[in-house]
Amino acid sequence: MKIQAPMIGFINGLLVTIKTTLRRPVTAEYPSVEKRLALSDRYMGFPALTWDYDVKEPYCTGCMVCVRECPTQCMSAQMKDNPKHEENLSRRRKIIDSFEINLGRCILCGICVDVCNFDAIEMSHEYELSKYQRNANRVNLNQLLDMGSSFQNKIGWKPKQPQKNSGVPQPPKASEESS
Amino acid sequence: MQVHQQTSEHSDAIDLMVNMGPQHPSTHGVFRLVIWVDGERIVRVEPHIGYLHRGSEKICESEQYNQIVTLFDRLDYVGNLNNELAFCLAVEKLTETVVPERAEYIRVILCELNRIASHMLFYGVYGLDAGATTPMLYGFRERERVQELFESVTGARMMHNYIRIGGVKEDVPADFEKNVRKLLDDLKQGVEECDSLLSQNEMFLARTKGVGVISGDEALDYGVTGPALRASGVVEDVRVTDPYSIYERFDFGIPVGSMGDCWDRYFVRVEEMRESIKIIEQALSELPKGEISAKVRRIVRPPAGDVFIRTESPRGDLGVYIVSDGSDKPYRVKVRPPSFANLQALEYMLKDTYIADAVLVLGSIDIIMGEVDR
Numbered sequence: 001m002k003i004q005a006p007m008i009g010f011i012n013g014l015l016v017t018i019k020t021t022l023r024r025p026v027t028a029e030y031p032s033v034e035k036r037l038a039l040s041d042r043y044m045g046f047p048a049l050t051w052d053y054d055v056k057e058p059y060c061t062g063c064m065v066c067v068r069e070c071p072t073q074c075m076s077a078q079m080k081d082n083p084k085h086e087e088n089l090s091r092r093r094k095i096i097d098s099f100e101i102n103l104g105r106c107i108l109c110g111i112c113v114d115v116c117n118f119d120a121i122e123m124s125h126e127y128e129l130s131k132y133q134r135n136a137n138r139v140n141l142n143q144l145l146d147m148g149s150s151f152q153n154k155i156g157w158k159p160k161q162p163q164k165n166s167g168v169p170q171p172p173k174a175s176e177e178s179s
Numbered sequence: 180m181q182v183h184q185q186t187s188e189h190s191d192a193i194d195l196m197v198n199m200g201p202q203h204p205s206t207h208g209v210f211r212l213v214i215w216v217d218g219e220r221i222v223r224v225e226p227h228i229g230y231l232h233r234g235s236e237k238i239c240e241s242e243q244y245n246q247i248v249t250l251f252d253r254l255d256y257v258g259n260l261n262n263e264l265a266f267c268l269a270v271e272k273l274t275e276t277v278v279p280e281r282a283e284y285i286r287v288i289l290c291e292l293n294r295i296a297s298h299m300l301f302y303g304v305y306g307l308d309a310g311a312t313t314p315m316l317y318g319f320r321e322r323e324r325v326q327e328l329f330e331s332v333t334g335a336r337m338m339h340n341y342i343r344i345g346g347v348k349e350d351v352p353a354d355f356e357k358n359v360r361k362l363l364d365d366l367k368q369g370v371e372e373c374d375s376l377l378s379q380n381e382m383f384l385a386r387t388k389g390v391g392v393i394s395g396d397e398a399l400d401y402g403v404t405g406p407a408l409r410a411s412g413v414v415e416d417v418r419v420t421d422p423y424s425i426y427e428r429f430d431f432g433i434p435v436g437s438m439g440d441c442w443d444r445y446f447v448r449v450e451e452m453r454e455s456i457k458i459i460e461q462a463l464s465e466l467p468k469g470e471i472s473a474k475v476r477r478i479v480r481p482p483a484g485d486v487f488i489r490t491e492s493p494r495g496d497l498g499v500y501i502v503s504d505g506s507d508k509p510y511r512v513k514v515r516p517p518s519f520a521n522l523q524a525l526e527y528m529l530k531d532t533y534i535a536d537a538v539l540v541l542g543s544i545d546i547i548m549g550e551v552d553r
């Protein structure tokens with residue numbers, strides 16, 4: 001350790017703090033919507049389901065892969081036959097019937113997004129968890145789709161595998177007809 | 180604080196038993212310290228742990244390997260990426276996965292940034308422990324900058340789940356290098372500011388110099404590792420003595436103290452931040468292009484066997500032991516957390532110090548209760 005004149009360390013410290021009086025504050029005001037910090041593009045908020053605007057249905061087919069892979073078992077899903085598929089309005093044979101995520105249990109790990117093969121779930125930019133009822137954090141399919149579509153509009157979301165996962169029915173091919 | 184009276188085992192005078200914690204702002208988590216004092220002097224202390232026990236090791240046995248990464252995030256919740264790295268290295272050693280170069284570099288850069296963030300948190304709260312409020316604001320400001328970068332890379336500020344078995348989750352954003360360089364400039368200035376604000380402050384020196392002394396031999400006997408051990412003059416850093424990942428490629432120093440007192444433990448960490456900045460600069464200039472993850476099955480099934488790996492987390496020597504029975508879930512996971520071992524030496528360090536210094540000594544070994552209790 002350096003030997004120094006008495007009170008130099010103290011004065012040095014004061015100089016550091018005096019310098020800060022000349023600059024702008026680094027803090028932001030949280031509850032105010034305009035003044036809070038901006039989120040980065042990759043921010044992982046609550047998971048939300050995406051909406052296929054082309055055929056007006058969710059991307060999710062209810063395959064349950066995310067439900068099985070979730071480390072906290074906070075989601076549940078149920079699939080049904082897609083009525084639009086029968087009328088040849090959509091390529092999806094199966095569609096999600098009901099979906100529930102307990103956001104209070106979700107640890108925002110992003111594993112569900114990684115494992116989904118249909119681009120159907122995304123980490124949205126929502127992060128506020130305080131509600132008036134305890135069960136208000138159990139969100140159902142409609143709420144998840146609302147969260148998802150507002151997220152899609154916010155960042156201009158595009159599916160990662162548009163060819164594979166688009167729901168727009170393609171002109172029937174001979175091979176597909178037979179299957 | 181509750182106060183009881185009890186006859187001491189050590190002398191015939193009556194010692195006071197003081198209960199510090201579990202709800203006490205200076206215990207850095209939920210930690211209870213029972214202190215017997217004779218006047219102002221501490222006769223004996225007894226740490227009580229377990230208030231934050233979540234059974235992480237047991238939960239690991241019922242989770243798949245890639246889900247366990249999320250649990251390791253939550254052990255040492257200030258050095259998350261270092262914990263993820265330790266677990267992923269262990270699984271990679273078990274499955275003999277070769278991690279691509281780019282992923283290794285990204286991991287090192289982020290882990291060293293995490294070390295800086297962790298030491299900055301220590302710096303801030305240690306100032307508070309010593310009775311200085313201002314360092315907290317500076318420490319958190321710098322940590323916040325690092326966390327902002329983490330958010331832009333991993334998507335989360337603390338619980339990243341970014342380092343995955345075989346590599347990292349996704350490639351860094353395009354402006355990563357630029358952002359890190361800017362961050363490093365800020366951090367360099369920040370470390371200097373922090374250093375001149377507190378390190379040589381006469382009041383701080385008077386409170387920390389010669390308090391809670393532990394010699395190198397004693398520290399080794401207690402199993403103390405990390406900055407707390409290096410402060411006692413022992414040159415031991417897993418990054419250098421038993422290199423993992425790609426640490427042998429970088430040129431950096433190991434700061435050591437001489438006395439083994441609170442001030443040394445504090446200053447070793449300040450110096451370590453400077454060394455971490457050096458590592459990041461070297462890694463950033465060498466950052467190669469290429470793959471960011473090895474080909475790993477979605478459900479990892481390592482061969483039956485066991486593996487032990489040790490890494491240098493911000494708090495010390497973090498060991499992970501995994502026994503695999505060949506299924507998709509481990510048979511047993513054991514973590515050797517540095518904080519837990521460092522806490523053992525607290526009794527020795529606190530003996531015969533003043534009760535007013537108890538908080539300072541406890542703060543100087545920088546424990547994280549999430550890691551101690553697991």
Ligand code: SF4
Pocket residue numbers: 059060061062063064065066067077096115116117118119120121
């Ligand atoms: S979100 Fe994806 S993984 Fe989950 S049920 Fe829907 S389609 Fe399957």
Ligand code: SF4
Pocket residue numbers: 047069070071072073074075101105106107108109110111112113
């Ligand atoms: S983010 Fe993680 S915890 Fe949350 S629903 Fe998805 S998999 Fe489950």
